[in-house]
Amino acid sequence: MHAMQYEIILPADYDMGIIRERVATKGHLLDDFPGLGLKAYLIREREDGSPVNQYAPFYLWTTPEGMNSFLWGPGFQGIVNDFGRPVVQHWTGLGYEEGPAAASAPRTATRRRQPLPMDIAPAEAVTRARARLARQAREDGVVASALAIDPRHWELLQVTLWGENAEVSADAGERFQVLHLSAPERAGLAGQSTGTSVR
Template identity: 70%
Template structure:
């Protein structure tokens, strides 16, 4: 599993209805994309939980070929054409788990990043990921790491409003999950 995200920060007065319409009309195009486990079409609107307007899709790839096909294909080129080439962040998957609300379409997501300190921090993060997966309302959760910067990432999809948690909060506009079953439950090594 590979995790990937790009964040497009928009002006404070940007009409987020434009992004909502973009997702409503184009989101389904990845509903059967080969190699894609999950794409969560995420936004943050300036206000209670965010200081910025942002379109920030998050991906869990079942195969690296799928990720590469997307990055060099027409889907991502549409983003580049409309917004410029964003920095694409990516992480190696450590764990994935379905939650008690896995059959429900998520409405919110949380993303928490933390620096990796000692080696046992990964074991503690795995335990935290298992705990998140058991939380009522959790749809799915993933734990990934950027070994270049030694940054851990917890990504969780929620049935409704996310419980009090640290990290960025997002609204989920659409979920494409053609190969979600190929993400593999549990630890990834």
């Protein structure tokens, strides 16, 4: 499993209805994309208290071939054509959990990034993070939650999708709206986590 996200920061006075229309008309195009576990079409808006207007889709890939096919294909080229080429962040997947609201459509997403302390062994930090993922995924309102790591910068990433009316705590991380979820291979994500046995 590979996690991927790019963030497009938009002007303070940008009409976010343009992004909503883009997702409404094109979001379904990835609903059956090979190798894609899920794509959450995420936005943040200044009018909701975000520091920026932002379009920041988040992906979980079940195969690197699927990710590559998207990045070198017309879908991502459309982003490049319209917004310029964004930095594509990617992480190695460590865990994926479905939550109590798994059957619900997600309405909110939270993202938490956490650097690994230098004084903790990577294997120990990952083991702790996986245990925390399993606990947090059982919270009311959770649709699904994923854990990944960037070993270049030694950063853990946890992204959680929440159903409508979920009570999301203020310390859950940066908050996004979910405009659409494409999830053609979501059922296979749990089996795609990397490093299920830490040594």
